[in-house]
Each structure stands twice: as structure tokens, then as C-alpha cells.
Amino acid sequence: MQNFECTMNNCGSEEIVEAANIAISNLLPTKSRSLYDIAYNRFKKWCAEKNVQVYSENVLLAYFSENAKNYKSSTLFYG
Template sequence: MNRKIVEAANIAINNLLPTKSRSLYDIAYNRFKKWCAEKNVQLYSENVFLSYFSENAKNYKSSI
């Protein structure tokens, strides 16, 4: 792949999240990756996300 395209894509990816939110996003994403490793999930799908969020819903309550 063209090096300039890869560099432009990396810059765009790094600027998608505001700096203030990035650390919270990274924490949440790392939790998800750890959960996937524990469950031996190799491919992400809608069912994987539903299962992950369903499990987490048991531990967290709505703020309403």
C-alpha cells in the first residue's frame, strides 16, 4: 500500500477522538480486548458485542 496513504490514514485515526476522551476510550477498549481474550473470541461480530454489553449490564446500572 502507498506509504502516504497509510500515513494519512494514521493521522486521521489519531484525530478521531478528542484528547480529553482518548484515555477513557483506551481503557474501555482494553477491557473489551481482555474480555475477548478470556472468552477466546477471535472475530468480532454483532453477537460478540451484544454478549459483551449484556454481561456488562449486569454490573452497571443506568444513571436514570
């Protein structure tokens, strides 16, 4: 998972930094984290194969469109 750590340089006061870092660490439920990490790593691998350097809506649409060719719609979430 990408690290979006909040620091004094990008978030402001120490209180804001601490609150933001706690919120970031709790974004994903423990139960779902491993599935998220697997899906995210597949996406990053696909981006590397396609030489994608900047993530955008168009990149996500292309990724999902390509996956839709290989998976049934009912299982696409897990692909």
C-alpha cells in the same frame, strides 16, 4: 487501542496513505483517549477470557449484556 495504520498495500497512493494516517491519529479527542483506552482494554480482556477471536455485532451484544447485569444503566457507559 488497535492499530489501523494505513499503508501503500491497503490504502493506495502515498497521498491517500498520508491523509488516512492523519485522520486515524485524530479520531479520538485527547481528553477522551484515556477513557477509551481503558474501556477498550476491558473489552479485549473479556474477549480473551471468553476465547473470542473474531469481533462481531454478536460479540458486542454479549459483552454489553453481561455488563448490564453488573452496572446500572446510567453508569453502563463507564463500565
